[in-house]
Amino acid sequence: MNQLISSVAQKMSGTVTVPGDKSISHRALIMGSMAVGETVIRGLLEGEDVLNTAAAMRALGADIYRDDEGCWHVHGVGVGGLHEPAGALDMGNSGTGARLLMGLVSTYPFSSTFIGDASLSSRPMKRVTVPLEQFGAEFHGSENGTLPMTVRGTGSPLPISYDVPVASAQVKSAIMLAALNTPGITTILEKKPTRDHTERMFSFFGVETTTTPQNGGRLITVTGQPELTARNLVVPGDPSSAAFPLVAALITPGSDITINNVGLNPDRTGLFTTLIEMGARIDLLNEREECGEPVADLRVRHSTLKAITVPEGRAPSMIDEYPVLCIAAAFAEGTTVMRGAEELRVKESDRISIMVKGLRACGIEVEEFDDGMAVTGNGDKPKGGALVETHLDHRIAMSFLTLGMQSEKPVTVDDGSVIETSFPIFRSLMNGLGASIQADGEEKQ
Template sequence: MTISPAKPRVLIVGLGMIGASFAKALCLSQVATVIGLDAQVGVAEKARSMGIVDEAATFPTLTTPFDVVILAVPVLAMGPVLTQLKPWLKADTVISDVGSVKGAVVAAAREVLGDLPSGFVPGHPIAGAERSGLAAAKSDLFDHHLLILTPLPSSSPEAVQVLTRLWQSVGADVVTMSVARHDEVLAATSHLPHLLAFSLVDTLARESENREIFRYAAGGFRDFTRIAASDPTMWHDVFLANRDATLSILRRFQADLDVLAEAIENQEGATLKSVFGRAKSARDYFTEILSSRQRHSDDTRKNLIAAPVRAGLKGEVTVPGDRSISHRAIILAALAEGPSELRGFGNGHDNRTTLEALRKLGVCIDVDDSGCVRVAGVGRQGLKPADSPLYMGNSATSMRLMAGVLSAQPFSSELIGDASLSQRPMDRIQVPLQAMAARIELAPRKTAPIVIHPAEALKPLDYSLPMASAQVKTALLLAGLCSGVSMRLQEAGPSRNHTELMLAELGCPVQFDQGVITLAPARQWAGFERDIPGDFSLAAVHIAAASLVPGSELNVLQVGVNPTRLGLLDVMARMGARVQLSNYCDLGGEPVADLQVNYAPLVATDGTADVAGLVIDEYPLLFVLATQAKGASRFSGVRELRYKETDRLKTMVEGLTTLGADIELKGDAVIIRGQNARPLDGGIVDCGGDHRVALAFVVAAQTALRPVIIRNSGRVLGAYPDFAEHALALGYSVTVED
């Protein structure tokens, strides 16, 4: 088909709240000429007079040409409306809709049009409001909301491209899924809640004369039943159109209600507490998903305002549990046989992502008020199929490690992530896992979604890793553990060895020396207890800041000091930093110590490529330190920074340049000519939603001339929830701004 012109003419049929809102937003964006058409006489002309559409049309006089038609009418009206439109549709007309049931829309279109044209691409915006009609039109209704396109095998990429551009122009985040999957998802997340709200309000209204009972309802009842104010006719159509999927989820819900009723009747408090605990955790996680799925979510759109500190940073702090160890510990606890207890589990979003994925796979996990995590292990082959794709948010560690586990399971799985994670390379795990005979499919660009099908049996693996990556190494080891096959891995360079240490502690047959890791066929391991040390990567922020601010004296307590994590301290020691370790102890095979940091003037250094894997997460901090050192520093082998949550190389170079640093990117090396303690300037920088970049800019601000405003830095609070509190206690000048 021919791609629609740069400014297509878009016909919107149906000017209710959704159709009128799309029309209004599209008019304001000026990327299209908008034609309005409504079955009710005079509505389209009124919309034109209100500036909601550029032109008005009616069916009897529809002579104006159009390139795109959006059907914003009830699902059961799609067939009759398409029948009226059919004489005006061309071979290259792009056709879409806003209905919440895609199967019914496709069936109606096929009945009217026969073979579906290549321009037909069903769509559905996940947005709405209680009010209806033309007067309820909101130009920002779709801003930061999902728009789901459900392309068919017959749909052309050009049509998808046209619709993606139109919806993105009104602020929507466009995703795609199959028609069947869409209808299953919407039955669970939209249709069932509306059905329950209608039913509950109707039940209570009939139970009390004059509806007096509603006088005593609190805000929770109002919030829960708000959607019962929606259009009854529209929802009548939805439930009939999506009958099968709605009945399926409704009957599952009825069965769960029967379990609760029986538990209340028999006073089974443990059952109630278990259900409520799982529900609370899932609801908390759902809130996180909403934030991370929105392109500019409320969390990400927070700004950090970091001001210079004139006095030193002083005090002591205990940072959250190590994120890398927490991921591995909870996965191995889930695959153990019997109960495990994890104390000090990381409280960041990424660790919660892995925890919730394991819950969806049938593992019972409880978290108490102190953060202690108790896991009822199901064994290496005891996981259950998830009833929907596993959402990995922004966590590449969760996605890659869980892919290793799931490649050895006897069921299919799908792993999806947010927009950022969906751009990160996943072929680095696909290639070696396929060499083990795992069946793994990726998107065309070798990124997520990851679809895993059960393999007959995985094979032993002898593999040389092309890059230093603890994530890839661990994914392969987990696949080997779950499948019971042997493995020999040759590392490209040193990387974190938390997995090897933990497996050895559990009695698994693993050996590691001189960059070679071998795993013999493993037997089942028992549940275990573990204390998780503080995260060195989070402690590194305070270490760097105290090293820069004159007069600083900080103590960071109970930090994991695994040698594969201390590359930053080695580089900083060459720069003249004053960091002392004391109070050593051992936690489950991991060395732990307190770190005392004092201010010291710094000198330039060379960061060689062979240690890149040991400082990969701390490079942004090293770049900041180098701006204040005497002389020129060079950090080579940093190409991997381009494939993190953001392109950290680009973001750091641009941000530090804005702040007045003399920094240059040359090939795969960064050259920074230090200012010899001459402060950076202030200004506005954008971390792109990357918490490590944001924290590096916070450190840069501590000795700057003016405050630094760090945009889109809300993920700091997801990765390090206590950061604002800790920063205030230590003497930073940092505030969070929505």
Template sequence: MVVLLKNTSSHQDLIVTPPTEGISLHGSVKIPGDKSISHRALMLGSIAQGKTTIQGLLLGEDPHSTAACFRMMGATISELNDTEVSIEGIGLGNLREPKGVLNAGNSGTTLRLMLGLLASHGDRFFTVTGDDSLRSRPMSRVVKPLAQMGATIWGREDNAFAPLAIRGRQLQGIHYHSPIASAQVKSCLLLAGLSAQGKTTITEPALSRDHSERMLKAFGAELSVDRETNSVTVVGRSGSLQGQNIIVPGDISSAAFWLVAAAIVPGSELLIENVGVNPTRTGILEVLAMMGADIVQENERLVTGEPVADLRVRYGKLKGCAIAGDIIPRLIDEIPILAVAAMFAEGTTTIKDAAELRVKESDRLAVTASELNRMGAKITELPDGLEITGGVTLTGCETDSYTDHRIAMSLAIAALAAKGTTTIHRAEAAAVSYPNFVSTLEKIIQ
């Protein structure tokens, strides 16, 4: 097996050449810290009073963007590492007006969540931007409800795209019925609601990931959750947040690549350690179980309020299934790698209600279909999903990540089961969420 990173101008190609006699995957895998939790720990630590420590922080590019932004606004954040990061917070409502432009890089979570805090900081002016990809992603989904709370935000195309300029104001709590289940929308409004007058309630059509609710409660926010109506309420101006000691579990979105890899490569068995199994994130486990994957949760425990387990996965025959409805928000980031699993399943897999994927780092529905079809897949792109015919034989070829980290890694896993060499252009994108993806891949191949 040959796995090679090759520099080409300003990018890197990942070249995967399986041996003719086949491979199997064995060993234990330690995955990076959860990206969603890492962002939130950095943000809440920055606006809390006192010291916050974070263990297991993801060292990808996105958390570095979050830390850089909050350093510019007065928080003291130590050099990022996965052992222990310390933050001296400046207190709720005390973010300073930065001298320069805040740059969220490629991180939609950084930009959208941060907008809630910036909009609620009265008499201060902020400008925020991101890379080419982020500047093409819609921000109106948070700008519009913030405007209902009284926020003043200007941006391109009727305030829909970054760069954005924000004049902080005193906001008023609202009850917002979100048309989509989005943890980013919900979290943005909860952060804005911390300093708003009165209560801020967000009701979603389906349950999205709840890391913000868990962490806000831990830091001392007055917050309540109604699971029957998928609603969460925060009481504004109800007190300060207090620094905490946070342990970040492994990211189930990163674990998903190894879950699928072991499930589709004959003879494989992997133990993936310290995976966050928050029930708002375990749609990937439920769907793989529906497909017949052999996955067992071991050593289940709670770590700073988040459920964690080790996941043991063995190769087995898969079958196609239908993926749609309320489960989609709980596996939205894992759909590209689920498409890879579906190619090796018996029968047809359909994915619907996933139009949200068209406005991620790439149009993930279009890119997943086009790049896997290059390898011999039979995938039909639907308006809101994919239809995947299983039982195909893949052939290595040249593919492109479109600078999307999840596409890059999904193509790498597909390449393990292809005949011949696969080249993935712009594979450095994987570093956004999984800096040591390639070295981990090399370690488990036998």
């Protein structure tokens, strides 16, 4: 265990760049591997999740390496060019990597075995295996549909039409990746729109795909077996990572920070919209586009926050940000209500129950619902002082370390090493802005 302790910060100031977007980093490596030629990726997130995807794509036949300047080079094999891996594909803690790659290999005539850590091995995979079986793939694993699992792909896949029963970008993307090596047109209906990173990345690499609004959702088509040409791209900064220094600055008096190159995909900006509605001072500077994705620099200043009821329909655009929104809500005046977020129950952990338990341990009033929670603040500093169990969840860890920056007593998380999966420079970046986050037994800087 690597305990981390977060103590009060005087103010946050400075300019930083957060690591590349995790969702886009996974997809950049996968699509570069499916293109012909060399794809050069700048700003790739070098966390464990993405590195595991890179290792898996190497095992499937792509040549992937990092140069001395931090650029990643991907020499792809083309659609249809993957080969059977020699060993199991270890996806570590990454549900995104596991589900996307299950989709990718399901339409190839070989077997692939997926394994992961204890957290990933407890997470449901049937949501992706059910539609992938319709292409002709077979899945062999535990009775409850968790890893380890062997995918026996099909050499004669058939295009499918599928109505996605849950709002999940991972399910949609798994189907889209299976469709790449499937002749004909695959159709996907989302009842609730989810992140469209895969659609944007497909278009960027030249896949023929359409997206049409339909009954409040989206109808997506993918024309299979395209010839993809390598592209160079810059990965936008991850808005989910930017959320932590952003909230830290909002709750810390005297703060004024700038976060450069943050991805502002409309399907990912629910937290920013919510915080602005709560009174957050967030200014968008230098708005532009990178690899089909909108980006900007964010100026963030300390703000007086007021509680709101978050629209349930906003959940898909901020599903990973509810834990850190809970921290902002603890400093807001009134009760912030968050519903429609039942997907949090099946993330890296049951984020609803774990956040509720940790918030209460820190003296914060919170009500738990099946699909969310309500957090009450009074504008004062919460008590803090708790040792919070992270349950191997990086966002839980970072959220409570952010809380510790303005609570009356320091907040400790039981295992800070899990942060490596998505934000390897979290502690150094936060401390560089003015935070005080130390390992247990380490002297304050």
